[in-house]
Amino acid sequence: MMVVMKAGSSQEEVQQVVSLVKSWGLEAHLSSGEERTVIGMVGDTRKVQKEVFFHFPAIERIVPISHPYKLASREFIPNNSSFALDGVIMGGKGVVVIAGPCSVESRSQILETAHAVREAGGHALRGGAFKPRTSPYAFQGLGEEGLEYLAEAREATGLPIITEAMSPEQVPLVARFADVIQIGARNMQNYALLHAAGESQHPVLLKRGMSATIEELLMAAEYILSHGNRRVMLCERGIRTFETATRNTTDINAVPVLKNMTHLPVILDPSHSTGNWKYVSAIARAGVAAGADGLIVEVHPRPEEALSDGGQSLNPQRFAEMVCQIRAIAEAVDRTLATSKVEVPAC
Amino acid sequence: MMVVMKAGSSQEEVQQVVSLVKSWGLEAHLSSGEERTVIGMVGDTRKVQKEVFFHFPAIERIVPISHPYKLASREFIPNNSSFALDGVIMGGKGVVVIAGPCSVESRSQILETAHAVREAGGHALRGGAFKPRTSPYAFQGLGEEGLEYLAEAREATGLPIITEAMSPEQVPLVARFADVIQIGARNMQNYALLHAAGESQHPVLLKRGMSATIEELLMAAEYILSHGNRRVMLCERGIRTFETATRNTTDINAVPVLKNMTHLPVILDPSHSTGNWKYVSAIARAGVAAGADGLIVEVHPRPEEALSDGGQSLNPQRFAEMVCQIRAIAEAVDRTLATSKVEVPAC
Amino acid sequence: MMVVMKAGSSQEEVQQVVSLVKSWGLEAHLSSGEERTVIGMVGDTRKVQKEVFFHFPAIERIVPISHPYKLASREFIPNNSSFALDGVIMGGKGVVVIAGPCSVESRSQILETAHAVREAGGHALRGGAFKPRTSPYAFQGLGEEGLEYLAEAREATGLPIITEAMSPEQVPLVARFADVIQIGARNMQNYALLHAAGESQHPVLLKRGMSATIEELLMAAEYILSHGNRRVMLCERGIRTFETATRNTTDINAVPVLKNMTHLPVILDPSHSTGNWKYVSAIARAGVAAGADGLIVEVHPRPEEALSDGGQSLNPQRFAEMVCQIRAIAEAVDRTLATSKVEVPAC
């Protein structure tokens, strides 16, 4: 349920309503738009005595939120949410391209990749230091050493860093080194981790679980948002179906469905959603054509030598070609590639 | 297994190999490219005595086909297959837009829709006269009366017609009225129907079953191709998954995967694959961005009054906007909208 | 919607209501129970003028049927439907075991299998003469020759015969040779075939499509029932999911769900639903424990030599062990193995 304040309400009038809402044991979340302020009431709203609101002349109307997710819904915040990552705007008109290897494997590998990403016009660097692996015997990532190499790559290239935290304890560590905390598909409903990410107030990239519904993805985002952390982006990375020709099935429908349901930025990961570099550029184009705000793509200097996910990684040259294709698609849907401190090459 | 003839082989040399292949009880399918002829051997190839081929100097080499589908594979025919539908090229550089109502409901409805499709720049008219319906009590289509209205719409607008045949007996009837026989998702593995469609030598649009794998789709196409009917196009129309936010899940991966595996034209149906008109244009754009050769879209003059599938139908104005978007995407991937006798409007 | 007549209504009173129902353009389906008669009204029931019924004192009440399937629902026929197959009762207290090879491969193979099935206590013989195969190049069955061998096996063993028809034209032929017409999973929504099977008035075993919902299975049965053919049994044969350890996923839930929703007999096919003989007996036991009225199991004298589906076929000895296990489970749920003309061996 939300309280829509009249245009031009004073801060004091807003605070009176907030106090009232809190007096019922509910949380009050403010969304201040250009014209008016909306107060979201979250909690057991059966306690709300609607008739009391009639005594507040600054209240325009009371609106129910029809979805189980509240703060994530377009009803609560009608316009696209956007925020800056070291100068790159997520959720704006510009499409953001995040790229990098599955795993940070060595200092030289991540530096080489970062330069390649930057030269091709990528906006941010991804790379796993902590790796969730199906097998306990597989390479589990370089850990903190990997985070240090990522920080060095940021310094060298100016690219903001996205990397995964796998448990609540890793959140402060990852937040110290990275610009965005990634929550992986396997952890989409790891509620202790969502709590920690919410409390960190750090930007979060939340990946959809491989068999999570779109609504469950939004409910997972709601866990983070309900801690007051508004900088959340959602990532479609393929779902699990009967089809075996590709590693996962890209749920391209999720892109317009999410854009319709939520104000949060929507990112597509064409690497995991296909599992095969041959199909990555086509699906990246499809994602932007369908309305995605960004892409997160696996790039490796020598995919055939990668310690993980080599088969779905683009090499630097193919990545550069993909960026050019994405620019053309972005323009065809009245968007652009996002601008950044880094100069973008000609295609 | 296929026999690749040397460049410049004579017709007589080709015929000698064909005779040999037939003498082993196998079928011989010819594919004559610009430079050389390839002879596909289909049947129980254990009977092939490879050493006999050494005596034919016009044979360049013998190549195994590694997939269970043979005639459908890119190994057998490396270049895109294309064919004309009343002047519109399917499988060429131009993207083809097929549109129309789920069901032919009345003479006036189909004529009105046909004019709207034509005016917006659509290339062909779809509409069901025989309708496969989950319930025996639901509207089952107008039958032959519907076919006559479609024929009238073609005469009035010049648009070629695509409509479904549901049983082997309907194939000759549908072939008499329509330019393309559609085989629906529920009938993708109705082998008697595939036989009949193959024998008809009429162009066929084959829809993927709602839980058929991509390989099974190609095997179903192989049933038609093995009757010598080469004019087959494949249609991705959404698969069945756990997600309930949309009617089906568009398997956008299927577009580049099919383009990689087969030479046949690939069409996307964004109406059934989403089940919601709000998402149709976004998914249509995604399909063309991913490499689809065409689209088949549900359009109804007044979707809210449609006897079936109204919720996923575009009205004429939204369809016209979609065509303009598709043109922009096609150009962004170095293609165009297909040309036709009908003049295309400006966007 | 259905009209429930008062206990003891005369045939004349029932006929008056039937005439009234038909006068509105609806079909009237009679179900005569021990105490009272129920008249199902099928068609566009908006034409029903409920108040007219008040003038018929023999009418007890009017009841809506809340499901899209009517004649298949437990609301319309509350008790289990049952019918005899050459003396074997389907849908009664006794569990029925149908067994035989995937394909009829030769006269000797089917005779040998039939004797083995009979000796182990099986009640009916399955075997495909027309085979729906994914590949046009795979063995497609012996056709009418296979039907003749099946008829000979029936004569030799007294076992009733179940075999598949793949198209409307095959229905009369199959009905001439077999006791039950099987409609395969790929054809569950082949409406022309469902029509023909309905019109034949021959018993039908309807297999669930590999990604059909339970409701769609009941709607497919409704197509057959609406032609007045009441002898329909439903078969769960595994659904398609992401799991790859087995060929399909046995939807064991479908057994109690179907028993709850419909009066029709429910059969389980543990061979297709697992795809691996090692798991067939365990899943057969599970099916009977969950309430299945019968099983249909693949048995081959020498599975390692089978032309199709050898990997999921039991050999005669393992089949005999399975029958003994099924008897024990049947007794644990207060049922028995069905009785037949054939004497059942001791375990």
Add this chain to the structure above:
Amino acid sequence: MMVVMKAGSSQEEVQQVVSLVKSWGLEAHLSSGEERTVIGMVGDTRKVQKEVFFHFPAIERIVPISHPYKLASREFIPNNSSFALDGVIMGGKGVVVIAGPCSVESRSQILETAHAVREAGGHALRGGAFKPRTSPYAFQGLGEEGLEYLAEAREATGLPIITEAMSPEQVPLVARFADVIQIGARNMQNYALLHAAGESQHPVLLKRGMSATIEELLMAAEYILSHGNRRVMLCERGIRTFETATRNTTDINAVPVLKNMTHLPVILDPSHSTGNWKYVSAIARAGVAAGADGLIVEVHPRPEEALSDGGQSLNPQRFAEMVCQIRAIAEAVDRTLATSKVEVPAC
């Protein structure tokens, strides 16, 4: 890879091999059967110099383990693993019935349920104190207070306790109060939690993720086992498919498949796998018929008042009937209900 020692090898001979294995940087896991000892080598086995083993006469042979899971495989431990829970044997001939509410809601509710479970012949009490809920606004469990009530219920009834830990930090707390730590479906690939559960050396019930493959479930178990914690049981709780008639699809195939692949006890949860109390008993019977070693069932004194999952909970009377049915099925497959300190009622 594993080293099979000759029958009658001395402890010293075994230790020599263990030292050798460790000298290559590998872990050595011992499995001492009745006749012979097997040493599992885990880690990067490319370092193994096989020819060195020839110098150890007590080694019988070296056997590769063909699966990615090693310690969980039947190759490594051919016989069923079993262990006692306060006198109740898990993984033995007796079938174990675990029951209780979804959530611990109050002291009186859990005590009342515990007595009902005990009186019906249940062997252990389940109940959630920490609840993973899709919505951040839903009831999240009583936390430590709930654990205290569970401990009190154990004292009152003698039933061992199973309850969920949702994060690594909760593991020591849960281990202090409960006999078995449950890892829920959403956390099956929460590797930090699997680590903590492995290190705790406490018995673990590991639930299959709702779209995890059987192999992924075994790999998750391997994470726990690789910490030396051998007391792990696996739980099938339904997978996510397209079917909507039930909350999940019980993958009954998983029961015999797991029994074939692993030595660990296999439990079925018919409550989550159906989501409807009407189907719980039928699926519980199916599970035991298919070979499950135990069941975990939701029971609530008044399901209609439950704070969570009421729709799938049995009331005490229906639960008592289910236990009697399970006993009959267990006997039909040559098993029994497990014995416990608690006297079992007559049926």
